[in-house]
Each structure stands twice: as structure tokens, then as C-alpha cells.
Amino acid sequence: MAARDEFGARLKAYEGRSAAVARAGRDPVNAPMIRHWCEAMGDTNPAYEGPDAIAPPTMLQAWTMAGLRGHTDRAHAYEELLDLLDEAGYTSVVATDCEQEYLRPLRPGDEITFDSVIESVSEKKTTKLGTGYFVTTRMDVRAGPDLAGTHRFRILKYAPVRQARRSSARQTPSRPRPVVNRDNAGFWEGVRRHTLLIQRCTGCGTPRHPWLPGCNACGSPDWDTVEASGEGAVYSYVVMHHPPFPAFDPPYAVALIELAEGVRMISNVVGVPYDKVRIGMPVRLEFQAYDDELVLPVFRGREEVA
Template sequence: MAVPSPAYEEQLKAYEGRAATVAGVGKDPVNEPMIRHWCEAMGDTNPAYAGPDAMAPPTMLQVWTMGGLSGHTGRSEAYDELFALLDGAGYTSVVATDCEQEYLRPLRPGDEITFDALIESVSGRKTTKLGTGYFVTTRMDVRAGGELAGTHRFRILKYAPAQRKQRKRTEQPSPKDRTNPKSRRPRPVINRDNAGFWEGVARHQLLIQRCAGCRVLRFPWLPGCNACGCLEWDTVEASGDGTVYSYVVMHHPPFPAFDPPYAVGLVELSEGVRMVSNVVGVPYDKVRIGMPVRLEFQRYDEELELPVFRPGGTGEGGGG
């Protein structure tokens, strides 16, 4: 794709600060049924979100502004114009990259929600693994009864997909492919919140977080307890015993890092938490809900070792 002219990028930058939504109104007031459904979906049992003095979970901030299929009144043409400008230059694909929220006051049942949104920034041209394009950040100010309750920033990438050599669907990965760094299984994302888990995996330990306040176990790892909100925690080592709570069989077209079809299980550990991993050592069509499994660590290359589960802890063969 040709490098855009400075004039084109000036056109994009001209949209910074323009309104995307003006005087938007939430379609529903903050209400208990939506709070209950959210908490059930998230498995969040914090007592602050129920009862006569209930508040909405802070992360529901954007929920109260969603327009559904019919959209909102007050939407400006600026956002559509910006997208048309990007589409016209070949940046036709879009992916959400991240969001940031700031909470200034709790929202409670009965609060009437209003909001304004603007295009906060358009980045310069960036090249990513997905392709080349522009990051667009929208800021939404959410109000309850006219008082600022929180701010939501949502960032997307509008890009032209990178050209990749496509493998024929009938072509199977070769042993050489499997040792090619470009064909290796994707690396896990390790950050300050989950680094301890991966350090445990390196020692062949499956570590589960335990809240220092209410002693509730949690998995996957989180920076704070979703039961009581405590930020302090320690860990317990899983015994390695579990059962298949649910599973799916992946049939996507093969590429060198994977060899479908294969089974991905939601495994309930004997400690009561659940984790997603491959079920190995058994044909994918023989995996069943309730099947007892046992933890093991499987090496995929010289850098990557992952926790997987084998039926009953016995049996031969590989997988994943």
C-alpha cells in the first residue's frame, strides 16, 4: 500500500476533538435486573451489587450507554465520515484494541444516564502484525443526573490487512514447519498480573490464586478478588486432578502451529476453579463431560511448555 500523503493525514487529524455523540440518553435507567444478569454472567457475588443499597459494578459503565440495534439519537456524522475516509484509502478492516475506564461516582438503580462522546485522537500511520493503519480513540463522558460518573475510552485499529502466503487447505504441516519460529504455537501474554502463574508452570506447578481477605480461590489470575475486592493474595498449588466440565472440538483449517481436529476442555479442578486447556492422549471424539483428567506439562518447543490434561492421568500418545 502506498504511503499516504501529509495532506491525507492532516484530513484525519482534523477529526480530533469532533463530537461523535451529543446529548445521548441511556435507553434504560440503571436497574437491578441488568445488574443481576451481569453479575451472574461474570460470576461476581460481591454483596455490594445486591439488596436495597445496591450499586452497579463499575465495569458496567458502558452498558448503560449502549444503543442496541436501533442506535442512539444525537450521533454526529463525524465518526462515519472518518471511517469513510479510512475505508476509501484501503483501511477497510477494524479490530478493537483496548479500552480504559475511570470511575468518579457509583451508579445506583434509578439513575438516569446521559453521555457525550468525541473523537479524542487519530494516530499516525502504524504498522502492526495485522496490517498497516490508524488507531482511533473515542472518549465518552457518562453522567448520572447531570453529574459526571465516569469516562470510557475505546480504541480501535482501522487497517489494511497484511498480505500473507496462504497454505492450501489440503496441505498438511511438515516437521520442518513445526520447528520454524514463524510457525510455532503463539506465545502466552505475560504481564504483572499473571507472571506468577507462568513462573509456576516453568517449575511444573499449577498455581491458583487465593484471596488473603475472604480466602476464596480464583482462576484465571486477577489483580484483585472478585468476591470481596481485596487486593492481597497468595497461592495454592493445584493437586492436578480434575474433570471435564465442558469441551469443544476445533476444526479450523490447519496451520503449522496446530493440527486439528483437537479437543479444548473447560476443566474443573478438584479445588473448585476451572481452566481452559487441551485434553490430550485420547481421540478428540472420545472426550466426554465428566471425564476424569490429570494434569501434565507438555513441551511444544524449546521455549514453550504448557499445562494440559490427560484422561485419568494414564495413557499414551500426544495431542493438543
Template sequence: MNDEELHELADKQAALGEVRGTPARDPVNAPMIRHWLDAMGDENPAYLEKGVAPPAMAQVWTMPGVRRSAKDRSPVDDMMATLDASGYTGVVATNCEQTYHRHARIGERLTPATRFTELAGPKKTALGVGFFATWKVTWYSEDDEPVAEMLFRVLKFRPRAGESRPPEKEQAAAYPLQPAINQDTAFFWEGVKQGELRIQTCADCGELRHPPGPLCPHCRSANLAYAVASGQGTLYSYVVHHHPPVPGRQTPFVVGVVELPEGVRIVGNVVDCPIEEVSVGMPLRVTYRRMDEQLVLPMWMPGEA
């Protein structure tokens, strides 16, 4: 499709209004809440004591899984498929804004409703020319009461020719995926350039946390410091990324959650290890890879530091 036809399809999908999906396969339940709290490191006992789910779990209850049926399709699916067919195969999420009306209660079954709202573009971005697609999902209770809402926006872009070049040929050009560096995270990236894995600490209570933030979640202090981690870690969890294409990377590659002995977890690529040999619990050590003239990324390789 050309650009005009893509906008016509977007207008058609938006005109459908809010399209109800199928109710969640399972009701809100304690085992899933317990798994979520464990994965997030959330020790607040109030959720299970009160029989409610953490608000951010809204999407968990209605995710359709890998084998989606026709009844699980929404106006967004047709739009995304058409953009793929038109050559805009790259994708990166740009916005996720959530609104919570109340807690989902254990035992109730939620139903999602999706409204496609806007297609903006084509626009030239650092990743390539693409379209910004926006939609809104609302989760309803069995009494038709809105429980939570999520506005989601992605950039669907046309990958630039040559993005699959070998890594050694990419070093002369700027790496296409640059981190967002601000006053809260600058210390971390400066440390990486110097070969240090810096973890933010609270200068008042000493609590360590990652990713960095402006306030200590433990005592709410804004007095910040950092500690230099040992560089050792254990693979807590991982995924193997096959699709969609990622600019500057060759698939498949491993993205891991690494647990540090200092008590925090950090996300990074697992490298220098065959994918079939990657396993939860394996010891890792940090390594630093230069991606371009300015950017160095911390990654993780097998072995003790």
C-alpha cells in the first residue's frame, strides 16, 4: 500500500470504534499474582491479603498467547499486518500510558476492548522512515465497569538497507539504538565508559536500586550516590529474540535478566555463548562492548569475574 492507502485503512479501523475482545481465559487468580510479585521483587502483602491484583497486571489477564484465534484479532492487528506487508517491518514501542480506575479482584474475569485511534506519518526518524500507530485498550469487569486503560503507541519503520552488516563494519557509523541519558542515568553511562558497573544508592538509607530514579523508593530521599558493582552476576531469566528485526543487531540474540550479588537485577545481552548453552543460574561476568565512537554497552559473558 502507498501512504495514502495506509491512512485510508487507519481511518477505517478508527471508525470501528471500541471493539470488544474475548473475555480472559482465566479469572484473576492468586497464583499468577504471586508469580508477578516474585518476578517484580514486590514484597507488599496487601494485594493477596485484600484479594486484589497489582494494577499494572491488567494486560496479563487477557494476553492471547502465541497461537491466536480469529476471535482474538483487533483493529490493531490488521493495521500492523498491512504496515508489515508495505515494508514497515521494524517496530519499537514509544509510549505506554496506563490509567487505573480500581484494582482487579480475584475471581473476576476481565474483557479487553481495543480502539485504534491514529496513524501519523510517514516521518523520518533515526531508525528509518515510518509511521506512529496509536491505540487504546480498556479492560472491563463482568459488570461492564472499566477497571484499567492503556494508551499504546509504536513506531513501525522501514529498516534501512545494510542494517544486517557484520558488527565490525558497523563501528564506523553511529549505533542506531542510543540510550536515553538524563540527569538520573548519566552517572551509569559515564561509569560504563570507564569500565565500571555503577549501581545507584541512596545517600541517606544506603538502599541500592536499578534502574536509577530521582527518589529512593525506600525512604523517599533525593540524595543520591552510587556503588561500583563487582561485575559478577547470575542469569535470573532470559529470552531469545528472533523477531522482529532490530536495527544494528543480527537475530537471534539473548536478552537476559542478571542478578547481581549486590542485590539488584540488570537487563543486558548474553554474549560469547552458544544460545543452546544459555541456562538460568549460569554464572556471568560483565564485559564492555564499544558500539560506535561514543557508545559503550555493558553485556554479559559466561564465567566468574
């Protein structure tokens, strides 16, 4: 017990230490990056273009990234903390969540600087992945002298659970559950009833997915739903080979499906071998039950007939 307490105290000593000091964004806020972001996200909000454009608030962290070259003025406290956890056997890492607070809109021409601090290291926690520690960093992003926003990022550094010795009748791990919140609860309720519901703005008629509290096109908070026909096509895809996850059996295809209604969603393609999935392949919606509680929408691919 004393050894565990001593190790926890060593970790706690990193709280409040700097992970980055007065670093500068690689580029000022600029219109091309805003345009690329909006095109990738399918965000047509008029506030993000024109002479009075602002940057989408969710780009906050993008302006702090240094690209493949990284930042040369590295602070060592964060790396030391991760090395300490590695040496103690907590060798795996997973990002768990992030939180952002927006205080002032960013506009083209703003020069970005930021500081980062190790905000907290949790007590030892036991999760389904393994036992470890949650590490939270807080980044304060500034535009000139003004605090523009705050970005908190949390990871779990953990020792993986070893595969339990099973009898010959091995149990299949359960499929991960979706995160249901107040914004998307209606979508998952529809899935439970084998109905795929698409949000539609009642202000301008724009459909959207995933479900959001407001319209990206006109900003209206009012919406209704339409039921998807189930017809679609593969817009893009990847084949997952590694790393393996419990309840998944690689290789398998994960696709971005473009529905007939004009929205896109990520799901699995079933019914065809993973190496036969192609961009443009027509697919049809199905609902697949993974256990007594979990139902997910998947898409059955249809190979072209030669």
C-alpha cells in the first residue's frame, strides 16, 4: 500500500506543471484552412466565408498544431510523466474525451499562441481496458493578447487487461455501446425500432447527420425528422487489419455511406468480402442485433454483376 501511495504522490507532483509555454501556431488563422475544414465537415454556415468571416469554433485546436515537424520548443514535464507511467507498466494509451470553451471568435489574420499545463492526474482507476491513470491537460489559446478559448484533453494511460484463461466454451466479448446523449437520443431510439431517422432543419430544409442541436447551414435550432429510405452507396472506406479490438474480428470494412437523402454516416459493410468493397458500391440498410440490448444500423453491399 505504501508503495502504491508513493507512486501516486509522484504522479500528483506533475499537476500544475507546464507542458507548453508561449508556443506559436504554425500559421495565422486563414481563409484556405477554414474553407478546407468546412468542405471536409460539410459545413455551409455563411458565417465562415466572406469579408467578415470567422473560423468555426471547433477549429480551436487546429491552429495550435505543428504538422509533421512538431514543435521544437518542447517542454519535458508531460513526456516525463508519460515515461514514468510507461516504466511502471502503464504502457497503453487511449484518448477518452476533450472539452472546449470558446471565449472569442477567431478571424483570418489572428496570430495564435498557446500555453498548456498538466491540470490533473487521477487516482488509480480500473476500467474495462485495464487499470491506469487519467491525465488531463489544459491548453489556453490566445489571439494576440486575448484568451480565445480553452481546450482540455484527457487520456487514459493503462496496463491492458490480460486475456483471461477461458474454458473451451469461450465467451465473445460484448460490442462497445454508443454514447447516447440528449442531442442524439432520438436517433438511437429510432434504431432500436429499426428505423433510421435523419434530422431535417425546419428553417431551410437541410438534412444533417450526425444529429446536432442546430443547423450548420442557417443556424436554426428547429428541426424535425425524416425516415431514410435505406438506399445508399459507399462514398469512402477503410479496411481494418490492426489493432484488434475485443468483439471485432479483423479484417473488416468500415465505410462512409452516402444515403439517398444526401447525408453521410459511418457504418460497417456486410454481405460482401472486405476486399470486394469499392467506392460507389450500392448498399442497402439493415439492422443487426449484437445481443439482447444492442442494435446497430449496417449496410449490405451489392457486388456489381459482370
